[in-house]
Amino acid sequence: MSTQPLRPGAAGPAPSGAQRPWQRLLLEALQASGCRFVAYVPDSVWKVFLEEAAGWPSVRLVPLCREEEGIGVLAGLFLGGQRGVLVTQASGVGNCLNALGSLAIAQRIPVVMLVTERGGLGETIPSHLPFDGRLARVLEAMGIACYPVQETGQLGRVVQGAFQLAYTCRTVACVLVSPWVTGPGA
């Protein structure tokens, strides 16, 4: 992972998409999607992204105590004419299920979640298994579609597509970011 500061324009001419840090690609995709608020509960995988987002001029961080609050915050932002995203690890989506069902789905409020996946090949912590790797199936049972990102080069398009889908069709979209993109969590 690059140790370069990820400021807009700081790195000069952009190298090809696949070589650029995924955190920057994501911030650019959020900006292009009109997303100005990042509500989050941290994950080690999100550490650098959150640090860079704090310095990104078009983004305001909204630190939460529990992921479920993020569904409410995103609903309020939407009602007020703004777009936000919920950034969390997969287990955190487990804390959101009732809010997704009884607020976002029931009242047709758009929600985009950016979720780091764990619990696949090479996982060493059993507590990550119930949600991670199986999250897509849990959400599918609720009628929520997941969009996996396996390669860094796909990240921007998937995120922008998720925003377009969620905010025009007033639905929930979950972007699952694979460890193949982010590197392993701690």
Added chain:
Amino acid sequence: MGGVDRLEATRALVELLTHELVVAALGNPAYDLFLAGDRDENFYMWGAMGLAGSVGLGLALALPGRRVVVLDGDGAVLMNLNALATIGSLRPANLVHVVWDNGSYDLTGGQPTAAARGVRLAAVARACGYDPVEEVEDLAAFRACMKRALADRRGPWFVWVRTLPTRPREVPLEALRRRWVQLEPFMDRAQGRGAEGPLQGQIR
């Protein structure tokens, strides 16, 4: 021990409102707001118990020039006490969080909440960073408190209100059903669209 009838208090609040946005928690706070005075600036929650404050936070962040009032209940707040920590620590100055506290889950048969066993929600809110925090137990005090909260530029306000057990009343669920799913009137008013044109200087 005093106490306020929640529907009467909600009526008193609605009389004070102009363009403020109001988010009402599911169940009784939403029913009473609808009965007290349906307006486009009301958002009625249908579910997501404990998230009315979080919806209010999102609105307050999206519209920093707009006063946002949340009508909540003790049972709902206790279900997501963490949301008080988030709101109190982020300190949205335009948010007014009202909590009706009758110490019971009225909608499910009146079982006591932890508030009935001594949890003081105003003290929790104060510890989380809400400022000002007011505790009122009669209608006149509530009206005076809300007058100040709506006119203030500070916040987040926390207004704890001791309320009486819910009086039986007819809840027009079919009419509310439309308001639950038709969000455009609220969004138009929140975002300054609609017949009256863009709103300016909403904080008086």
